[in-house]
Amino acid sequence: MNKYLRLTVPALLAASQLALADDVWITTDAEGLNAIQRHFPELVDQNAVRAFTSNGISALKVSEEQVPAISEMMHHELNRCGGFIAHESQESAQGAALFDSLIAPALAVQPPDYSIDNGEVVNAMQGKVKETDIRSTIQSLANFTNRYYTASGGLQGAQWIKNKWQSLAGSRSDITVEFFNHSWQQPSVIMTIQGKSKPNEIVILGGHQDSIAGFNTGENTRAPGADDDASGIATLTSVITAAMETGYKPDRTVMFMGYAAEEVGLRGSQDIAQSFRNQGKDVVGVLQLDMTNYKGSSGDIYIMEDYTNSAQNQFLADLVSAYQPSVTLGYSECGYGCSDHASWNNQGYAASFPFESTFNGSNPYIHSANDTIDKSGGNADHAVNFGKLAAAYVAELAKGDFTDDPGPDPDPGDEVTENFEGDVNRGVNDQLGPFKVESGTEFSAVMTGTNDADLYVRVGAAPTTSQYDCRPYKNGSSETCNLTVPPGEDEVYVMVRGYSWSSSHYNLEVTYTQIK
Incomplete structure (x- = not known):
């Protein structure tokens, strides 16, 4: 923080x-x-x-x-x-x-319907949020000498988070875990769970991964940052664990973010939020978890009211009332730029910041070598409240269930348009398909994006860099493939491959006639 x-x-x-x-x-x-x-x-x-x-x-x-x-x-x-x-x-x-x-x-997106009607999913996910998991992650991150954004520990901490999230995702094809690189050493980490029916609408949960101990933090300065903010990353990780263990499949795309360089001016989250605004991404809501495990006030959860979205704040309060009735809720303020939610608020997105205490009652040991888990009683009991709230936030705002069903299929023979988006590093492939198509009809794939990603389309099998039916060979990420599906064929595959050294973001629109 x-x-x-x-x-x-x-x-x-x-x-x-x-x-x-x-x-x-x-x-x-x-x-x-x-x-x-x-x-x-x-x-x-x-x-x-x-x-x-x-x-x-x-x-x-x-x-x-x-x-x-x-x-x-x-x-x-x-x-x-x-x-x-x-x-x-x-x-x-x-x-x-x-x-x-x-x-x-004025730029704030149209607020969603803050309905609370996905109780089966909320209850299942909340039941998987465990104190032991949160405590273990806090301790693992606090074991780094520090996670300062220019120190080797900052990079190693980011790699640890990425590896942890990738291991939780397992082989799920609807999930990616990537670095978002900045102009300094420590990258941010982003896990994306692709939405089933509303993939272009995005729900974000974030916390910052860096730690600091005074103005002269260096390579060997001890800054465990157990509460600030290993606790937030650990709480996010517990929600990811819950989603994986229950097989949760959201309707809207859900992104979990571990921000770099928060302690020196919200720099990581600002890069990302600005990038999302420049790309016109439809971010439905943002939840910030920064310091969740020190109970410094009488209440359990305090919602920050300044530089946040009042409608979404009320939604959080309603979630607590519906799913955590024994949790006591309060309100406080933390001032300008106090955590990464401000980066999203400044770009016009609805952001909320539930906090461990009143701001004046927050952990007095942060930004020092004394920010260790023993200051929170040696456990993560307090953080469990935030993990359960975050699980409810995901399940009720992104909706979804435990199936792959995206909703009613279009009638056979109808023209279908599907939209996809993602990020690919150099040499990394995103494979899409098979698309079940009517032979003799037209298949179109239109890609736009940043930096340089390459588009491949192949009939009958997944494309490779040497086997494909369409490969536009264009500079940049704006490429189009149009082809007629040959007689006797009913499957088309698409691949997006990163080419530029920095990560390329792509948006892909696929249009075809569904097989009868």
Whole structure:
């Protein structure tokens, strides 16, 4: 979480006087700006002309080296986990200030029907959320020296999460687990469960994987981050486990995200949320799990009311009432940029942030070597409440059941259009099909996307790089295959293969006449 110890004045001044080698622009609210002005006067003076403020959100330039010191100051003085959002350019920061204040609410997607009618699935999944699983994951992540975004432990932690999620997914063909790479060493991790009937509508659950211990976190600095935020990743992992053990198949696409670099300005989640907005992705809702295992207040779950979506917050409260009646619910606020939900809120998506306590009652040991599970009693009992809430959120917002049935099939002989999307790294193949087609009819596959992915189509068998019936050979990811299905053939297969070194995202529309 983006939060705060008292730093000595010499330490703060030393951090503020570092050379502006790699510039970073940050945005913060009025309270955050006042704190920066008090502790970093030289920094604010040199930005006096360039500072930009819109409706209480200010943008100013700092160096890459100053970001951890600002984060730590926010944590100690304002009790914030973060308190600012980092940007790679002045234009991005100033645009975010305007976007956050004026545009984001207008761009919010049409709210879904927050119905609560999938009790069989909710109850089955909640029954699989186990304290022992959450505790084990917390301990595994806390065993890394630290998971700082530029340290080797940050990369190793991300690899551990990816491997864990892949092992849980097993051989399910509707699931992918991938890295989302950034401009720093630690990648974010994304698991995608493809929706059966509404694959283009996306439900996201996230938490951050990085940890920090003060402004000088280095390769050998101990930052176990058991609560902040191994607990959130562990809670997500327990929901993934529940989904796999029950055979849950969502109607909407569900994505679980382990964000990189949250502690230094929500940088990982901001990259992803901005990418999703630029691609026009239909994100129905976002749930953030950041610190779930320290019971610092009398209630069990506290919903943050600022920089979140009020309608979805009410949906969470209704879920607790329906499925966790013994859980006590409260409300609190955490300020600007306090966790990754803010990245999605700033892009106009409905985001909610249920938290372990009131914000003032949150874990006092975070951002230090003392953030260990013993501070939560050596167990993950408190986090179970959040795992069960997250399971209910998935099952009721993404809907779905335990079958592969996507709903009523179209009448035989009707033209069918199916849409798919995914991400492929270089040399990685996504195989789709077989599509059951009427011989003698037209088959069309139209792909768009980012970077460079290649489209292959083959009749009668899955295509390979050397065996196919259509391969457009175009630069980029915009490719089309149109072919007539030969007499006697009734199956067509499609393959999307990554070509560029960075991950390529694709959207694929397949149109064909279903076999009679």
